[in-house]
Amino acid sequence: MSDTVEKLLEDSIEISAPAERVWALVTDIPAMAKWSPQVVKSTVKGGVVKQGATFSNLNKQGLKRWPTGGKVVRFQPPTASTPGDFAFRIRENRTIWSFQLEPTADGGTRLTERREAPDGISGLSKVLTKVVLGGQKPFTDELRRGIRQTLERIKAEAEA
Template identity: 60%
Template sequence: MTNAAASATGTELKATITIDASPAQVWALVADVKRMSEWSDQVVKSFVLGGPVRLGTRFFNINHQGWKHWPTNAKVIRFTPHSDFAFTVLENNTVWSFQLEPTADGGTLVTHRRETPRGISALSKALTKVAFGGQEPFTAELLDGMSTTLERLKADIESSR
C-alpha cells in the first residue's frame, strides 16, 4: 500500500494519496459522512441531519482522543460530485475537504485538507491548549490522522475491487 504524504503550510494541513479507483468510486465514500468513523481515528460516530448529504447538509460528530470525547457540528459548504467535498466545523471555523482528481491510469489523486480561512476560534485555541497540549502536538496528531484516514480509505476501496 502506498502511504499518504502529509504536510503543513501555515495553518493548512494536507495529506494526499493515489487510489486505484475512479473519482466516482472514491466520491461515494468520502461524501458518505456516516462512514467516516471507519477510516478516521478521531471520529467515533457521525449523525446526518435530514436526508441525503448535499450542499448545506448539517451533521454532528462525536470525536475522541483516548478517553476525551467532544462533539462537533458541521455544515457541507462544497459539494461537487466526483471532485470536491468540503464542510466547515462550526465550533472552530475550520474547513475540512477532500478534492478528487483523475489520474492518467484511471485512478484518483485524493487531497485531504484542513484549512482555516477565518482563523481558528479563540475558544477552540484555548480548549486545544488545555485539553490537547497545545496547537503544535494537536496539529501533528491531526496530520497523522489525515494520513491514516486516506490509507484506510484506499485499503477499503482497493480491497473491494
C-alpha cells in the same frame, strides 16, 4: 510559536479506483468513523449528504470525547473534465475540511484531504486545544497523522 494555528494541513494519496467510487466513500459522512482516527460517530440531519447538509460528530482523543457540528459547504462530484470537491465547515472552530478527487491517467484517483483555517480558529477552540488537547503543536501533529491514516484507510476500502 506552539500556539500558532497552521492555516493549511494537507496530504494526498494515489488510489487504484475510479473517482466515482472514491467520491461515494468520502461523501459518506456516517462512515467517516471507519477512516478517521478522531471521529467516533457522525450523524447527518435528514440522512442525505448534499450541499448545505448539516451533521453532528462525536470526536475523540484517548479517553476524551467532544461533540462538533458541521455543514457541507462544497459538493461537486467529479466529472471527466473537473475534479470532485467535497468540503464541510466545523461550527465550533471555523475550520474547513475537504477532499479533492482528481482522476488519474490510469483510471485511478488522486485524493487530497485538507484542513484549512484561513481565519484561524475560534478563541474557545484555542483555549480548549491548549488546556484539554495538549496544545496546538501536538494536536496539529496528531491531526496531520490522522489525515494520513484517513487517506490510507479510504484507499484500502476503495481498492478492496
